[in-house]
Amino acid sequence: MRVYLPLRMSTKTYQxxxxxxxxxQSNYANIMAIRQSGDRKNQMNIWEMQEWSRRIGYSTANFDRLNVVHITGTKGKGSTAAFTSSILQMYKDKLPKIGLYTSPxxxxxxxxIRINGDPISEDKFAKYFFEVWDSxxxxxxxxxxxxxMVTGSKPGYFKYLTLLSFxxxxxEGCNCCVYEVGVGGEYDSTNIIEHPKACGVSLLGIDHTFMLGxxxxxxxxxxxxxxxxxxxxxTVPDQPVAGYKVLQERAKERHTTLQVCPIYSQLKNVNLGIAGDFQIVNASLATSLASQALNSMALLDEPVAMNPDAELPKPFIDGLLNTKWEGRCQTLQRSNNTWYIDGAHTKDSIEAASKWFKDTVKSSSRKTVLIFNQQSRDAQALLANLYDTIYPDVKFDEVYFTTNVTWKSGKYSSDLISMNTSKEQVEKLEVQLNLAKKWSFLDPKATTHVTADIExxxxxxxxxxxxxxxxxxxxxxxxxxxxxxxxGQNN
Incomplete structure (x- = not known):
């Protein structure tokens, strides 16, 4: 039985x-206090999400109707989720509404929060947001x-969005939903799903150590x-040996199977919707996940064979070709300039993105520029990873270190306001000045710039x-x- 909360007569907007x-959002001081205390997520996080769900009219068992595919990992989980969602959308005659929840x-x-690849509209977001809020x-x-959890209290930012997505x-009556884990898995707020159709783990690496170990x-x-x-x-091939062993143990504990997906040979000749040679691994994982989900819903007679030479159904190829995922190995042309954009922020992802850029431009005679920032992780280590991957094949003529502030006015776009970084550190350009100094040491010939905002x-x-x-x-x-x-969305 679908639950509908009473309609609100309200003029409240998306903004x-x-x-x-x-x-x-948690502020910077609170986050730093939690990190320094060593306090990590625990089972209470899951119990709270179950209780928040009850308070908006659902038991977590109700969410089984969403036929969830649940994806975690360190590198590539977002791309895998996008590929999986796109494959499932190719079966729209049987699955007219595919949900996708990702972050950030x-x-x-x-x-x-997307349906059939499109972000939920502003009107619907506002409507549903305040229905949950009022509930x-x-x-x-x-x-x-x-x-x-007194009356009127709310979950934190990510938990609220997870609750809102469900x-x-x-x-909206979604037929199948793909959920990307926020951080980790065991205690992540998405992990209230009781019976997912399939679970996936992309490449493991070291990240979010203050929360995960x-x-x-x-x-x-x-x-x-x-x-x-x-x-x-x-999961994918070439996982760290120690990590894969633990995944096997966890699968055994949970009374399920864990299979390593093959790298499907057919995909080597496919121009995947997300650029980068490494995306074939994520596309192969998505193929296994979508195949299992479709088979469990009786929409495929049998799953795609776990064989590198298996022939993939045409809808799978079409889905992988048509996947759109901005900010990951994305190329944009503006006037005479070509922008190569990737939000990589871990060692593995920065090396993969840097290799993509290097391989793409190393034969170009154009001037080469870098824009870089990382406000909360070990930015200098990431910068060194980037340098080691790209040099000497590609050298930057100019390097810009900027904050994440959007506009010259000193303001962020309202959707991009972040309270979990140090305002003082941002205003003093501490990270950016230190990065400029680091780059001058790595490459004294490059011209470095520090700017207070992206614009x-x-x-x-x-x-x-x-x-x-x-x-x-x-x-x-x-x-x-x-x-x-x-x-040009200056609001």
């Missing part, structure tokens, strides 16, 4: 919803079990937490009359701000 959502967003928060205001929890997909084994344990009894799990960096580059290749990387927040400036 009202974004403002309310931003109020749920680039331009606008609505991108996190939480008008319901209560047992203070013995949840002493902090509500939207249920209200310092070793590949601890990280793999967290990622394997999405495995469920009877829900087949799939200024773009303007300085575009003042040049000659054709330039520009590589933008280090942060999805940077890439999102760049795309907003390109769109």
């Amino acid at each position: 009202d919803a974004v403002a309310a959502l931003n109020s749920l 967003h680039l331009r606008c928060v609505r991108e996190r 939480l205001d008008s319901t209560s929890s047992s203070l013995d079990k949840f002493p902090h 509500y939207i997909f249920m209200q 310092d070793t590949i084994e601890e990280i793999a344990w967290n990622k394997g937490g999405i495995f469920k009894k009877g829900s087949p799990a799939f 200024s960096a773009i303007e300085k580059i575009e003042q040049n009359n000659q054709s330039v290749n520009i590589f933008v990387t280090g942060s999805l927040h940077l890439v999102g701000g760049l795309l907003v400036v390109f769109d």
Whole structure:
């Protein structure tokens, strides 16, 4: 039975919803305190999400109707989710509505909640956002079990969006939904799904150590937490040996199977919708996940064979060709300049993106420019990874280090406001000045620039009359701000 909350007579807008959502962000001081205390997510995170779901009218068992494909990993989970969603959309005669939940967003928060590849509309986002908001205001929890969940309290930013995604997909009657894990898996707010149709783990690496642990084994344990009894799990070849061993153990604990997907030979001759040679691995994982989901819903007679030489159904090829995923190995032409954009922000992803850029432009005679930022991770280590991957095949003539502030006015686009970075550090350009110093050491011949905002960096580059290749990387927040400036959406 589908649950509908009473319609609200309200004039609240999408911008009202974004403002309310931003109020749920944790500030920088709180986040640093949690990191320093070593306090990590635990089972209470899942119990809270179950309770928040009850308060908006659903039990977590209701979400089985969404026929979820659940995906985690360190590198490539977002691309895998996009590929999987696109394949499933090719079966629209049987599955007219495919939901996709991912994070973070680039331009606008609505991108996190998509139906048939399109972000939910502003009107629907606002409508559903305040239905959930008002429902939480008008319901209560047992203070013995949840002493902090008093009437009117709300989950944090990511939890709220996860809750909202379930509500939207249920209200919209989605037939199948692809969920990308936020962080980890075991205690991630998406992990209230009880019976996913398939689970996937993209390439593992070291990231979010303050939440997941310092070793590949601890990280793999967290990622394997999405495995469920009877829900087949799939992963990619070439996982770190220690991490793969833990994934196998987790699958056994959860009474399910874990299979390593092949790299499908047929995809070597396919121009995948997301650029980059490494995307064939993510496309192969998506093929296995979509195949399992379709078979479990009786829409494929049998899953695609786990064989590199297996022939893939035409809808699978079409789905992989038509996948669109901005900010990942994306090329844009503006006037005489070519922009190469990738929001890579881990060691593995920055090396993969840098290799893509190098292989694409190394025979070009154009001037080459880098725009880089990473505000919260070890930015200097990432910059060194980038340098080691690209040099000496490609050398940058100019390098720009900017904050993630969108506009010259000093303001962020409302969808890109982030309270979890140090305002003082941003205003003093501490990270950017240190990165400029680091780059001058790595390559003394390059000209370095520090800008207080993304708009200024773009303007300085575009003042040049000659054709330039520009590589933008280090942060999805940077890439999102760049795309907003390109769109001219100064709000």
